Amino acid sequence: MDPGELFQSYGIRNWAAVPVNRIRAPAGRHPCDVMSSARSLVIFGRPIPKESFGKPSLQKTDELYDEAKAIDSIATELAASLREEGYPSAPVPAFFPMRIRNGTPKGRLSLKHCAADAGLGSIGFNTLLIAPGAGNRLALGAVLTGKEIEHNPEPPGAGKCTWCMRCADACPSHAIDERGVNVLACMNVREAVPAILRQSFTWLITREAAAPFLEFVINRLMGRIMMPCSACVVACPFFEGDG
Numbered sequence: 047m048d049p050g051e052l053f054q055s056y057g058i059r060n061w062a063a064v065p066v067n068r069i070r071a072p073a074g075r076h077p078c079d080v081m082s083s084a085r086s087l088v089i090f091g092r093p094i095p096k097e098s099f100g101k102p103s104l105q106k107t108d109e110l111y112d113e114a115k116a117i118d119s120i121a122t123e124l125a126a127s128l129r130e131e132g133y134p135s136a137p138v139p140a141f142f143p144m145r146i147r148n149g150t151p152k153g154r155l156s157l158k159h160c161a162a163d164a165g166l167g168s169i170g171f172n173t174l175l176i177a178p179g180a181g182n183r184l185a186l187g188a189v190l191t192g193k194e195i196e197h198n199p200e201p202p203g204a205g206k207c208t209w210c211m212r213c214a215d216a217c218p219s220h221a222i223d224e225r226g227v228n229v230l231a232c233m234n235v236r237e238a239v240p241a242i243l244r245q246s247f248t249w250l251i252t253r254e255a256a257a258p259f260l261e262f263v264i265n266r267l268m269g270r271i272m273m274p275c276s277a278c279v280v281a282c283p284f285f286e287g288d289g
């Protein structure tokens with residue numbers, strides 16, 4: 047199946063397919079580390095409705111997870127159709143399973159950085175992707191495949207982070223600075239860890255030997271957490287959808 051036809055059927059306009067060697071991920075988090083036979087990365091996104099971000103935490107979280115699930119399902123469908131053509135192919139989950147690297151929980155691949163490398167947009171100060179036309183609300187999915195596919199979107203428009211610092215100023219946890227986002231300070235991550243465990247969690251996460259245990263805990267706990275905060279998303283001028 048032509049990925050473009052599949053994406054069109056789901057109303058997806060933001061997508062790209064690039065050779066995996068165009069992705070500048072660090073060792074251990076490169077597409078080739080996930081799938082050694084991968085030749086191309088197909089990456090796509092669909093804007094999360096901005097109304098979702100104004101809803102109470104529980105409803106917002108449900109809608110964000112629903113969109114992530116829908117995106118994962120589209121990636122699964124594309125991978126299955128590419129496998130039917132005879133190419134090894136696999137969807138890349140949006141969030142989970144997570145791994146601990148350098149004291150920080152990270153996804154298997156950073157889809158937003160892959161999207162930027164593939165030409166879908168650029169990374170803002172708050173480390174979110176800013177995509178032309180879709181702003182900073184794209185829910186991302188990806189497929190790794192042994193098939194050579196290339197689709198280069200129109201070059202990104204002028205919309206790039208202006209360093210206005212509204213995201214950093216809006217963060218109730220002061221988690222955003224020039225080093226990026228301190229994931230462990232972010233409310234959404236902190237809320238995932240029961241208060242009684244937080245201190246030991248913060249200590250353990252810096253211990254390499256504890257990584258397998260913590261990965262197990264994170265992947266069990268974070269699959270069910272609420273996302274009470276999206277202040278850095280909403281405060282950004284690109285939230286409205288330009289980019």
Ligand code: SF4
Nearest residue numbers: 217232233275277278
């Ligand atoms: S989600 Fe909230 S707490 Fe986390 S970095 Fe953004 S503004 Fe800060």
Ligand code: SF4
Nearest residue numbers: 170207210211213282
């Ligand atoms: S709020 Fe301003 S500094 Fe932060 S990502 Fe958006 S444009 Fe960049």
